[in-house]
Amino acid sequence: MNKATVLLSGGIDSASVAMLLKAKGLAVRGLFIDFGQASREMEQKSVAQLKEIIGIPVDQIQVNSLRSYGAGELVGRNAFLIFAAALLGNCDSGGIAIGVHSGTAYYDCSSDFMQKIDALIQQCSDGKLSVLAPFVRWSKDDVYSYFLSQGIPLENTYSCEAGSSPPCGRCTSCLDRARLECSLKGASSD
Numbered sequence: 001m002n003k004a005t006v007l008l009s010g011g012i013d014s015a016s017v018a019m020l021l022k023a024k025g026l027a028v029r030g031l032f033i034d035f036g037q038a039s040r041e042m043e044q045k046s047v048a049q050l051k052e053i054i055g056i057p058v059d060q061i062q063v064n065s066l067r068s069y070g071a072g073e074l075v076g077r078n079a080f081l082i083f084a085a086a087l088l089g090n091c092d093s094g095g096i097a098i099g100v101h102s103g104t105a106y107y108d109c110s111s112d113f114m115q116k117i118d119a120l121i122q123q124c125s126d127g128k129l130s131v132l133a134p135f136v137r138w139s140k141d142d143v144y145s146y147f148l149s150q151g152i153p154l155e156n157t158y159s160c161e162a163g164s165s166p167p168c169g170r171c172t173s174c175l176d177r178a179r180l181e182c183s184l185k186g187a188s189s190d
Helices: 012-023 040-054 076-087 111-124 140-149 172-189
Strands: 001-009 027-034 060-061 094-097 130-131
Touching: 001 012, 001 076, 012 027, 012 040, 012 094, 012 140, 027 040, 027 076, 040 060, 076 111, 111 130, 130 140, 140 172
Parallel strands: 001 027, 001 094, 027 060, 094 130
Antiparallel strands: none
């Protein structure tokens, strides 16, 4: 495999996946999917900045729904994003990459889910596509350490599920970021 489409959301995890795959020599492009998530506008702003920093092209698709989506678990979200990329994202071959990591309670972030959806995508595409989840066994701390090592400014990312500015500070993504930034400050004051 020599190319990958990264599901780029503007956050630490997807930016890190793009950097990792690019460093491995793959031709990387980002794909932002607007499915009506509350955070889409802020995510789009971060994706626009990250594509310049990482040096990759980014395509965007929009999928309309009768629902609106806020903070919290969105059942089937990662399956939807992966299949939307395969069907609508101009992915004819290569990998569809996603920034899931261990330690997340959602089933669609698990190794089991990633193995199953990879098998489905490979079968549906006659082996032309596969799912890449290089961080599925990494902790969030591991991903964040890798992110920091790549020199991407944290202020160019966005991860609040509520889509507010400033971030809400209450959703899972905000709590994760607060924990990581606090542990970073603690490490740098030693």
